[in-house]
Amino acid sequence: xxxxxxxxxxxxxxxxxxxxxxxxxxxxxxxxxxxxxxxxxxxxxxxxxxxxxxxxxxxxxxxxxxxxxxxxxxxxxxxxxxxxxxxxxxxxxxxxxxxxxxxx
Amino acid sequence: xxxxxxxxxxxxxxxxxxxxxxxxxxxxxxxxxxxxxxxxxxxxxxxxxxxxxxxxxxxxxxxxxxxxxxxxxxxxxxxxxxxxxxxxxxxxxxxxxxxxxxxx
Numbered sequence: 001x002x003x004x005x006x007x008x009x010x011x012x013x014x015x016x017x018x019x020x021x022x023x024x025x026x027x028x029x030x031x032x033x034x035x036x037x038x039x040x041x042x043x044x045x046x047x048x049x050x051x052x053x054x055x056x057x058x059x060x061x062x063x064x065x066x067x068x069x070x071x072x073x074x075x076x077x078x079x080x081x082x083x084x085x086x087x088x089x090x091x092x093x094x095x096x097x098x099x100x101x102x103x104x
Numbered sequence: 105x106x107x108x109x110x111x112x113x114x115x116x117x118x119x120x121x122x123x124x125x126x127x128x129x130x131x132x133x134x135x136x137x138x139x140x141x142x143x144x145x146x147x148x149x150x151x152x153x154x155x156x157x158x159x160x161x162x163x164x165x166x167x168x169x170x171x172x173x174x175x176x177x178x179x180x181x182x183x184x185x186x187x188x189x190x191x192x193x194x195x196x197x198x199x200x201x202x203x204x205x206x207x208x
Contacts, residue, residue, distance in 0.1 A: 007160075018206060022206050022207060041207050042207035043107055043203035043204065043205055043206065044206055046106060046203055046204050055201045055202065055203070056111075056199055060203065095160055097149065097159045097161060098149075098159065099161075100148050100149075101145065101146075101147055102126050102146040102147065102148055103126060103144065103145050104145055
């Protein structure tokens with residue numbers, strides 16, 4: 001299983017519409033990808049326990065797929081539509097990481 | 105539910121013993137935290153599909169807890185032991201993010 005983490009950097013001017021992301025963007029991605037996306041998760045930054053701690057990412061979404069090939073087959077044909085939706089919920093440019101899930 | 109993400113930066117000199125992390129470090133953390141840690145996951149960076157892509161983190165571990173208070177109650181008393189184990193598997197200093205799980 002692989003995990004595609006889409007991480008939106010935090011910062012003083014960062015904004016992120018988590019309701020739009022959770023209720024519209026990510027369900028759209030799942031619908032477009034179909035079974036190529038097994039499931040997904042969504043996190044949003046919490047203020048950490050100590051004042052000096054600053055969350056590096058305002059929000060993150062993670063897509064779980066059987067393989068990199070499956071991800072590319074599911075995401076590739078819809079890249080333009082999916083990326084084009086980003087300005088509807090944030091002014092941040094996401095950082096992407098593809099990982100292998102060692103413990104899931 | 106909250107998620108404590110422990111992210112180890114990648115880099116030309118980064119090393120990470122994923123077998124030690126998966127088989128010794130993370131089981132130790134879970135045992136020390138007991139029920140304060142509901143479960144955990146472990147990812148390691150994959151070379152992404154395109155040569156110009158570079159994974160920002162060589163590995164990540166995620167602890168899932170009921171609340172920040174539960175995390176602090178479970179982790180706090182063992183911080184020294186847990187942090188002291190880091191040099192046994194990596195030369196990298198982790199970045200921590202505490203998130204709320206919106207979709208789990």
